[in-house]
Amino acid sequence: MPAQRRLILITGASGAIGGALARAYAQPGVELILNGRNQQLLAAVAEGCQALGAEVTLAPHDLSHAAALLPWLDSLQGARLPDLVILAAGINISTGENGSGEDIDASARLMALNLQVPMRIAQALAPRMQARGSGQLVFISSLAAWHGLPVTPSYCASKAGIKAYAEALRGGLAPHGVGVTLVMPGYVESAMAHDMPGPKPWLWSAERAARIIRRGIAGNRARISFPLPLAFGCWCLAVLPAGLAQHLVRWFGYGART
Numbered sequence: 001m002p003a004q005r006r007l008i009l010i011t012g013a014s015g016a017i018g019g020a021l022a023r024a025y026a027q028p029g030v031e032l033i034l035n036g037r038n039q040q041l042l043a044a045v046a047e048g049c050q051a052l053g054a055e056v057t058l059a060p061h062d063l064s065h066a067a068a069l070l071p072w073l074d075s076l077q078g079a080r081l082p083d084l085v086i087l088a089a090g091i092n093i094s095t096g097e098n099g100s101g102e103d104i105d106a107s108a109r110l111m112a113l114n115l116q117v118p119m120r121i122a123q124a125l126a127p128r129m130q131a132r133g134s135g136q137l138v139f140i141s142s143l144a145a146w147h148g149l150p151v152t153p154s155y156c157a158s159k160a161g162i163k164a165y166a167e168a169l170r171g172g173l174a175p176h177g178v179g180v181t182l183v184m185p186g187y188v189e190s191a192m193a194h195d196m197p198g199p200k201p202w203l204w205s206a207e208r209a210a211r212i213i214r215r216g217i218a219g220n221r222a223r224i225s226f227p228l229p230l231a232f233g234c235w236c237l238a239v240l241p242a243g244l245a246q247h248l249v250r251w252f253g254y255g256a257r258t
């Protein structure tokens, strides 16, 4: 009997981390469903994955459009229900060069894509995985979820929200054979990281991040966070007295722009 193919869905696959993850999983016996809006970038990632032996299906949907998202999720049933779902699509905004504040519509779009979309995908797929008794959902949060940064309040809020959601979901799904992993990266080279204001210590390549994420997913780790010094520092901000944490955030160069 032929070995069973592993079906892996990755959103944000046209981006740095999603693309590197697609390549990290690409091998014979694996089918990748790759999502992203930029069809040219997505096709380039697909080509690389096919060269490594994976089958690839492209899903170039705009996840912010429920009219595209919902029918696509409906189609992921039965033999098309993924074994592993990695939710890496995301955007960032900031308070602007002169600290004028975030645009309210842009903030709503960010909260929808970074928080509501992964929740929606999980709410559609988790019951099917639960009924099957297997599967794994992976949410890409950020170390910025530990303590809000003055220049990116909406982004930090969305990542703190998805952190709490993933943690909650893990406890509920574990008895049904479904894994949930939360990923909290530090700075990783990407278009998004490039546009992010503030210092970027311990900047990792997307390939390095993908290796660590893949290893943690294989172990069904509850939380994968890296790099260690930054992860420890950000965790400290969450447990220190709030006033002191605010001082440290400013002192490290992440204060509000004026």
Ligand SMILES: NC(=O)c1ccc[n+]([C@@H]2O[C@H](COP(=O)([O-])OP(=O)(O)OC[C@H]3O[C@@H](n4cnc5c(N)ncnc54)[C@H](OP(=O)(O)O)[C@@H]3O)[C@@H](O)[C@H]2O)c1
Residues within 6 Å of the ligand: 011, 012, 013, 014, 015, 016, 017, 018, 035, 036, 037, 038, 039, 041, 061, 062, 063, 064, 087, 088, 089, 090, 091, 113, 140, 141, 142, 143, 184, 185, 186, 187, 188, 189, 190, 191, 192, 193
């Ligand atoms: N890079 C970092 O330093 C860092 C740190 C912590 C956490 N993260 C998180 O890691 C994840 C990946 O980020 P990245 O660094 O790889 O950024 P990136 O290279 O900018 O990739 C972002 C991805 O999100 C997709 N996306 C954006 N809007 C979308 C939409 N409406 N519908 C579908 N896809 C959409 C983009 O695809 P299209 O443009 O093709 O649609 C792209 O594939 C994000 O969730 C980010 O918050 C990144």
